[in-house]
Amino acid sequence: MALKVGLCILIIVCITTGFCDAGKTSSYTRSSDTSSDMPADAFPSPKGSNAPEQVHITQGDRGGRGMIISWVTPNQRHPNVVRYWKANDPSDVYKAHSQIFSYRYYDYTSGYIHHATIKKLEYDTNYLYELGSGDAVRQFSFSTPPRPGPDVPYTFGIMGDLGQTYASNSTLGHYMSNPKGEAVLFVGDLSYADNFPNHDQRKWDTWGRFVEKSTAYQPWIWTAGNHDLDFAPEIGEYMPFKPYLHRIHVPYRQSGSTSPLWYSIKRGPAYIIVLSSFSAFTKYTPQNDWLEAEFKKVDRHETPWLIVMTHAPLYNSDNYHYMEGESMRVLFEPWFVKYKVDLVLSGHVHAYERSERISNIRYNITNGLCTPIKDQSAPVYLTVGDGGNIEGLANDFSDPQPFYSAYREASFGHGLLEINNRTHAYYTWHRNQDDEAVVADSTWFYNRFWYPKDETASF
Numbered sequence: 001m002a003l004k005v006g007l008c009i010l011i012i013v014c015i016t017t018g019f020c021d022a023g024k025t026s027s028y029t030r031s032s033d034t035s036s037d038m039p040a041d042a043f044p045s046p047k048g049s050n051a052p053e054q055v056h057i058t059q060g061d062r063g064g065r066g067m068i069i070s071w072v073t074p075n076q077r078h079p080n081v082v083r084y085w086k087a088n089d090p091s092d093v094y095k096a097h098s099q100i101f102s103y104r105y106y107d108y109t110s111g112y113i114h115h116a117t118i119k120k121l122e123y124d125t126n127y128l129y130e131l132g133s134g135d136a137v138r139q140f141s142f143s144t145p146p147r148p149g150p151d152v153p154y155t156f157g158i159m160g161d162l163g164q165t166y167a168s169n170s171t172l173g174h175y176m177s178n179p180k181g182e183a184v185l186f187v188g189d190l191s192y193a194d195n196f197p198n199h200d201q202r203k204w205d206t207w208g209r210f211v212e213k214s215t216a217y218q219p220w221i222w223t224a225g226n227h228d229l230d231f232a233p234e235i236g237e238y239m240p241f242k243p244y245l246h247r248i249h250v251p252y253r254q255s256g257s258t259s260p261l262w263y264s265i266k267r268g269p270a271y272i273i274v275l276s277s278f279s280a281f282t283k284y285t286p287q288n289d290w291l292e293a294e295f296k297k298v299d300r301h302e303t304p305w306l307i308v309m310t311h312a313p314l315y316n317s318d319n320y321h322y323m324e325g326e327s328m329r330v331l332f333e334p335w336f337v338k339y340k341v342d343l344v345l346s347g348h349v350h351a352y353e354r355s356e357r358i359s360n361i362r363y364n365i366t367n368g369l370c371t372p373i374k375d376q377s378a379p380v381y382l383t384v385g386d387g388g389n390i391e392g393l394a395n396d397f398s399d400p401q402p403f404y405s406a407y408r409e410a411s412f413g414h415g416l417l418e419i420n421n422r423t424h425a426y427y428t429w430h431r432n433q434d435d436e437a438v439v440a441d442s443t444w445f446y447n448r449f450w451y452p453k454d455e456t457a458s459f
């Protein structure tokens with residue numbers, strides 16, 4: 001009898017606190033930790049005179065009818081034209097001219113970096129585009145998203161902390177082997193040039209060539225990470241994000257932002273807010289003011305899925321980078337809960353982790369309520385800093401696994417978010433060692449605005 005009573009009490013405590021939900025720490029162990037950089041000659045410049053290289057595209061306007069086409073010409077400024085046309089109508093060719101940038105960093109001078117914004121594209125349409133001239137013409141393609149709407153399906157890839165190692169190559173190839181991904185949500189830390197003497201800027205060039213096989217064909221939605229700062233006063237480099245800001249252009253002004261480091265876009269069924277973990281975000285700063293106004297603009301009837309991207313995670317149970325996102329959590333988490341953010345995507349920690357829906361907004365320093373609680377208005381926090389960069393894996397998880405951690409694993413991989421409609425999205429995480437068809441972690445996400453059901457109840 002006493003045993004039964006005790007069991008009942010335990011069950012009641014578990015139900016009311018959620019503390020007995022067992023998260024999973026994967027027992028999977030990677031066979032090796034090879035994450036050295038690929039040699040520079042793995043990414044030769046394309047053939048031809050002054051051939052355009054490092055081609056990458058990103059959404060170029062608020063709602064998906066624009067595209068920013070970026071590329072580098074190594075020797076001469078021109079040609080600075082992109083020609084583009086609908087795949088089913090090659091007779092009607094349009095042109096756009098780029099703005100041309102270059103920068104110096106320590107002993108390095110960049111090539112000519114082109115950014116051309118093309119506008120008034122048709123939704124849900126395949127386009128071809130062409131760069132270069134003479135013996136160096138190169139042709140690429142992309143598809144525009146559907147017009148933003150509540151029930152348009154759309155699939156995002158999720159990657160972070162990629163670098164340019166053999167493991168990075170495996171991650172990118174793995175993602176590309178699945179035809180489902182239509183755009184990439186990239187959560188920061190691109191080239192890892194800063195791991196080399198004097199922030200060897202040629203690493204930015206090899207990285208641009210490495211990722212071109214995807215970035216020239218799908219828009220990557222960019223977030224800046226700490227390895228993108230390139231702040232090095234010891235070698236006379238005082239401008240934070242100097243290489244990143246020259247190489248990556250985003251449509252920040254269209255969302256009322258004053259910096260390319262934080263901005264928002266609407267793409268299909270998703271409203272995507274990009275934040276900068278390494279820019280000022282405390283109260284009264286431009287980023288804070290912008291974000292406060294930003295949430296009020298989101299119309300869940302038009303874009304039901306509200307996704308926030310940061311580099312440093314707000315919740316993570318790895319001992320690497322312990323609590324580095326805590327100051328942002330204190331400031332922004334009340335808004336994430338108030339406005340029912342569906343997902344917060346981050347990188348930085350070189351491992352994979354998925355949280356439960358939890359919040360910690362009651363805590364005010366003096367009341368002692370410093371433990372996160374289950375909260376169905378809160379986002380799920382995904383850490384996907386597992387792209388495979390030169391620094392290796394973060395394999396020092398806290399023990400025991402905290403209740404708010406649903407799944408964690410120190411392996412390289414990528415995520416895939418398949419938004420089906422306004423209520424359901426299917427999420428999978430794929431480790432590099434498996435075939436793409438093998439799913440190491442998966443769950444259904446239920447939209448917090450339209451269908452705020454507890455996802456864990458269905459397991």
Ligand SMILES: [Fe+2]
Nearest residue numbers: 189225226348
């Ligand atoms: Fe990082």
